[in-house]
Structure formats: structure tokens, C-alpha cells
Amino acid sequence: SQTIHQWPATLVQPVGSPLSLECTVEGTSNPNLYWYRQAAGRGLQLLFYSVGIGQISSEVPQNLSASRPQDRQFILSSKKLLLSDSGFYLCAWAKGGATTEAFFGQGTRLTVV
Amino acid sequence: GDSVTQMEGPVTLSEEAFLTINCTYTATGYPSLFWYVQYPGEGLQLLLKATKADDKGSNKGFEATYRKETTSFHLEKGSVQVSDSAVYFCALSAPMNYGGSQGNLIFGKGTKLSVKP
Numbered sequence: 001s002q003t004i005h006q007w008p009a010t011l012v013q014p015v016g017s018p019l020s021l022e023c024t025v026e027g028t029s030n031p032n033l034y035w036y037r038q039a040a041g042r043g044l045q046l047l048f049y050s051v052g053i054g055q056i057s058s059e060v061p062q063n064l065s066a067s068r069p070q071d072r073q074f075i076l077s078s079k080k081l082l083l084s085d086s087g088f089y090l091c092a093w094a095k096g097g098a099t100t101e102a103f104f105g106q107g108t109r110l111t112v113v
Numbered sequence: 114g115d116s117v118t119q120m121e122g123p124v125t126l127s128e129e130a131f132l133t134i135n136c137t138y139t140a141t142g143y144p145s146l147f148w149y150v151q152y153p154g155e156g157l158q159l160l161l162k163a164t165k166a167d168d169k170g171s172n173k174g175f176e177a178t179y180r181k182e183t184t185s186f187h188l189e190k191g192s193v194q195v196s197d198s199a200v201y202f203c204a205l206s207a208p209m210n211y212g213g214s215q216g217n218l219i220f221g222k223g224t225k226l227s228v229k230p
Contacts, residue, residue: 006156034218043222044157044202090156094218100206101147102218104156 002027006091006105013112019064019078021108023091026072031093033074034102035066038088050074086112115140119203119221126193126228134188134224136177136203144205146170146179146186151200151223160188160201193228200225 006023013019025031035047046059048066056066063082067075074091091105119136126132138146145164149157161170166181175190186203203221 036220044220046218046220092157092218094206100145101159101162102157102204102206104149104158107154107156109154 002093002103004091004093004103004105006108008108009106010109011111013081013110015083015112016080019076019081019085019110021076021089021091021110023074023076023105024072025074025093028072028093028095030071031095033068034092034094035074035076036090036092038090038107040087044090048076081112083112086110115144115205115207115219117203117205117219117221119201119224121222121224122200123225123227126226128195128228128230129192130228132188132190132193132197132226134201134203134226136186136188136221138184138186138203138205140184140205140207142207143181144207146177147204147206148175148177148186148188149202149204149220151202153199157202193226195228195230198226198228 003026032051034049036044037047038044048056048058050056050068053068053071064078089108092102094100094102116139120134147162148160150160151157160175161172163170163179166179169178177186177188179186200223202223205219
């Protein structure tokens, strides 16, 4: 069966520090991968999605970047965090090329102080 | 572009009350439609889905019918429980061959449901 791992679960970082959140998927190959952010009291904002290794689409210009160094690994990064980067970050995967449901990780609560 | 609009919350109900959360969509072609549920501090879980017009998705007492004529996918439950308290998201998945970005999932803003005993 397929599983998705996202870590860390919580993170407190000072303004200006770097960020690296990692997401890995098991039990499937060539998945579509997604990073979403959920700010307090708001819905999901799609940040990045990837349909293959090295292929990243950015939905919103921002202080963040994403990389997919391996088929089932998706990394969200920042060189210098801003206060506005605080939020709940969710990684998800879906089967590529078909309209199927997405499967979500447990999320990372990031607080920038 | 494709979009999903769902009723704003929060919605507060008493246990055993009837629930409706409205969801409408705009899409080119024939998307698949989903309802996800998010319990506090967790990621989203698929609640139910429908992949073509007139399909009814159901799970855990929740139901939603894909209505192409009204472009709607309203979530209903006949008798809610305290354990149903969560945020509910309506979503669509746009098919590639209708110009949808491959694998692009579009979510509504979420509706928070609180059920009181």
C-alpha cells in the first residue's frame, strides 16, 4: 500500500533562517507531488506541484522554492524565512495522468518567530 | 480557470441534526469531484468522490451527488455526531485532455463544522 511521510511535524524557526521540509512517498512510482500551505482560518493554497523528477511548477510567487531530486521525494525550501511564512504545510501525492484523489501527509506546523 | 466555491462557515449544529454543505464548481470538461475532511492538527483525508455526472459518492453516512446541470456537489449527512466536527473541503481534479494542468487539484476554502452534544 502507498504511504506518505512528511517531517518534521512541528518547527519553530527565527526570521531569516533557512527552511527545509521533506516529503517522501512509498508504494507507488511517478506520482504527482504537491505542496500546499494552510494559513490560520484559511483554505488550502497550492504552492508547488511536480509531475516528474526535476519538474516543478510554481503557483504563487513567494519566498519559497521546491525541488524533486528523486521520483518520490519532494522538498520545500527557503533561504530566509519571513514571518508571513508561518502556517501549516501539507504535502500530497496523486497518481499521474488520471483524475484521482490526492493523499496527504500529516502536515508540518511552521511558526516563524 | 477552474474553481471551487463552497459555503463559508463556521457551521454549528446539534448532534443528530441534518447537515448540508454547499459546493459548486467551474471547470472545462468533466472533472472528478471530491470531499475531503481535516480533523484538528492533521492532514486531509478523502471522504468521498464522484467521477462522472449523476454519480453519488458516499462514506460514513455522508453523501454527495455530482450534478452537472447545476455544477454542484453538495455534501449531506442525515444525522451528525460530535465526532464529525472537522473542516470539510470540496475539490475537483481537472482532466488533462480538457486543458487541465496535469494533476492539478483545486480546493474550496473549507467549511468548519462544529457539532455540539
